[in-house]
Amino acid sequence: MIKEMTEKSFFFGPTEISALRRFVPEHLKGCTTFEVLISSLWRCRTIALQPSPEKDMRLMFFVNSRGKFNPPISVGYYGNCVVLPCVVSKAEDLCNKPLGYALQLVMKAKASVTEEYVRSTMDLMVVKGRPHYKTDSTYIVTNLTRGGLNKANFGWGEAIYAGPPNDDRDIPGLFSMYLPSTMLEFLCSIRM
Template identity: 40%
Template structure:
């Protein structure tokens, strides 16, 4: 079914607060310096959850049931663990999952109905830290939308809460992985020791695209393998992330038709989970990522073989170490904040494939799809997808001005034809 012809109606009940199922400590918890990166000062959208299991999970993850309080007398914000709860809205949609067809990819028609705002809930301070909408579909399935206050947690931390909720929904007495707060592990050192240049936070002229469009591109596994075959033999072990990001970066810059001498940046959101265990122990659910950056000029990026961009991405990603994460925390304190600039020559990539979100099972089976609903001019997302004929692959989701998006599609098609 073509996306432009798909429409449906959602009837939503009034949102309610879901509090922890048992009493929890009323206390103030300090956040880590890494929680104050520019990319965390927002609320992000995602998915899911079931009321009773969520209430039980909040006993373990009780800071989610609290509120962010603004800093007083020059002090930074803290989490007040009030036990008030998170917002949950139930809804019903007059549509079946199979009616979406390929329109299930962003931009999803009428997606705004799957996560409707609750008045007074969108601020960073003094508001619920999670807004969840569970929408029942006519086929018996359901869609779950989640908006997270990013200053408390990143996608990996949110996933821990959701996995705990799913386990409790399936009858487990407690989560397999217990939560760890310990934000002091990612506090700045005293004195701060900024040991990297952190060009990801260089100030550049911000841009707001006019008449921009959101679009998703599906690459089959066979397409990714064919793309990799174009690289030299000594690069055949590079990751699909490095390959995809290099490809998307080149196509994006070519589509924007930038001056050959203009500096361009590709930033990869890299988590410290699993690679920085000294400061990110198992169970840690705070923000634990950084944005190592690859730099080039538009002319060099588009004029060199694809392997050139792949090497830049791989090198940048390899910089993500415990020291890099500590240096990021130190930089935030030294500068007072660390905010990326939405410049025309910059892109940030978030790979959601490794989170295991499709395997979340609340008792109805694995999820069919996990996807962000929106993106800005800088953020690009990767996520798993299986098309309507059963082919598995990866979706690249991004936003560009309409004319540039057409050129981007042509660039991507040209690269794939050369494989």
């Protein structure tokens, strides 16, 4: 299944985000654009892959944990300070329940990232190492809208587009990037 995937880029401007938000239930209206977008993409990707209804489908996304510590990480610290909470759902539920189902799972996972969660994740990685993902059921998304890629200038002007690298031998077909774009508001590159 992984070898049959193809990469596509989708541009999401205010009109597209507004259309997605119409499916958000009232009690979840405080969700971020990123949360509603990745919830929608996770559902759509799962539907497209047509997994067994009982298969556990996973969504992982990077969460900045710099502000989770007390005292906070020092200003000027340069290094990774992220964790990847994992959301799990049976494929049948993800495909058949409304968007609010997936969105609520994403928001709950994001809210669960506390100092204790980050420290526990660090301890686990020291003890167990860095485990490989189940590539047939995992979807990983990173939000790079504030990463400064749209301001990078390599001598020929500011960037108008960026995308994922083609070298994905370690985790083929399961990684997407949410990037700023001058063409429209945001770009999400996804492999389906």
